[in-house]
Amino acid sequence: MSAKVSPSPPLYTTFLVYCALQVAFVSFLFSYYDIEVGPIIQPVVKWVIEKAEEIPLVKRTFELLRTLVIGDEVNEENTKTLKKSTPKQKEATVEVHPLDADLSYLPVFSSEQLSFFDGSRPSKDVCLALLGRVYNVQKGHKHYAPGGGYHFFAGRDATRAFVTGDFTEAGLIDDVSGLSHQDILGIQEWSNFYEKEYKLVGLLQGTYYDAEGHLTERMREVIGLIEDAKLWKAAQTKEAEVFPPCNSEWHKDSGGRVWCTTKSGGIHREWAGVPRKLFNPGTKTSRCACVKNFGPPLSNYADVDEEGTRGDLDNPNLREYPGCSPTSNSCKLQED
Structure with missing residues (x-):
């Protein structure tokens, strides 16, 4: 087996x-x-x-x-x-330097040195100065290099021209003397723009900074001018609320006309008002203002009747339009 x-x-x-x-x-x-x-x-x-x-x-x-x-x-x-839970990195915030900031740690350029950065030399970045601060604007090369629309600003400090629009050699200067409050505020806006958009790389010795990179007395004066302009702007805003600008039109055949509504001047309110000439004693200029014509006044002036019923009609800086009814909310402009 x-x-x-x-x-x-x-x-x-x-x-x-x-x-x-x-x-x-x-x-x-x-x-x-x-x-x-x-x-x-x-x-x-x-x-x-x-x-x-x-x-x-x-x-x-x-x-x-x-x-x-x-x-x-x-x-x-x-x-x-991890990818879902990890938050996205925020973009680095741009440091904005106040006008009175201590920037003496930055390199100081002479006017001649800055002129080498006008975009005409391929080996050098394009730079410009505003209020004595030097910014590298190379990323906007096509605008600031030769042939660009802003080339006249490159390699120099032409602060004044930013608000005057005078791009001649006489106008491309850093002096801001005699500029209006509105222009001074415009320069501050340009300064804020370059602070946010471009890198601050140095200072320009001269009007606004000395050879050590410290503020000059003139720079401190300009900072004061900016503060004054801000106060002026706030007063203008307040005045526009009390005396809103009139609507206006002009036709070749019928001439000019001013009138008031509850939205004229872009100021929304419950009353329309009547047109009046509002004079500025300081500048000796006038503009059309819509004036409240009932109840207590909104403006403050000498001998004001705070419990009155005529609104702001008795303000001494107001004048009626010739040939126009005092109670009309529309006035035809008379030829001078």
């Missing part, structure tokens, strides 16, 4: 390990890519893996594979979560 021949243990184990590894690898691929193995294949795969895990070497291999696959998934998920 012949004995039943069985595979030797080493051969059986080697074969089972090989099959288990192949099945495990395919199984993990299916799992990783979310592929369904089906009702027939799945039990076979499960049986092979269970039998193979009885072998220590195969069990350790499975554990290693699980660690690698699951670990990659966890790392990928953590990366996605």
Whole structure:
């Protein structure tokens, strides 16, 4: 009687390990890519893996594979979560230097040195000065280089021309003497613009800064002019609320006309008022103002009747329009 021949243990184990590894690898691929193995294949795969895990070497291999696959998934998920939770970096804020700031740590240019940065030399960036502060405007090269619309500002301090529009050599200067409050405020606006848009790289020795980079007395005076202009602007705003500008029109055939509404001058209010000439004693100029003509006054002047019923009609700086009814809200302008 012949004995039943069985595979030797080493051969059986080697074969089972090989099959288990192949099945495990395919199984993990299916799992990783979310592929369904089906009702027939799945039990076979499960049986092979269970039998193979009885072998220590195969069990350790499975554990290693699980660690690698699951670990990659966890790392990928953590990366996605981190990307979602990490806030976007905000753009660096531009430092705006007040006009009275100590900037003596910056390099000081002479007028001759600054002239080399007028955009005519390819090896040098384009720079300009405003109120003695030197800005690198290279990023706006097409505007400030030769042929650009603002080239006349490059390589110099032409502060005055920013508000006068005089781009002749006589007008391209840094002196702001005699400018109006409105022009002074305009220069401050330009200064704020360059502070925010361009890099401050130095100071210009001369009117506004000395050789050590310290403020000159003239710079302090200009800072005072700016503060005065701000007060003037606030007063103008207040005056416009009390005496809103009139609407106006002019036609070749019918001439000019001024009139008042509850929205004239862009000032929204509950009353329309009547047109009057409002004189400025300081400048000896006048403009058309809509004047409240009932109830207590809004303006403050000498001998004002705060409990009056004529509004601001008695303000001494007001004049009626010739040939116009005092109670009309529209006046035709008479020829001088």
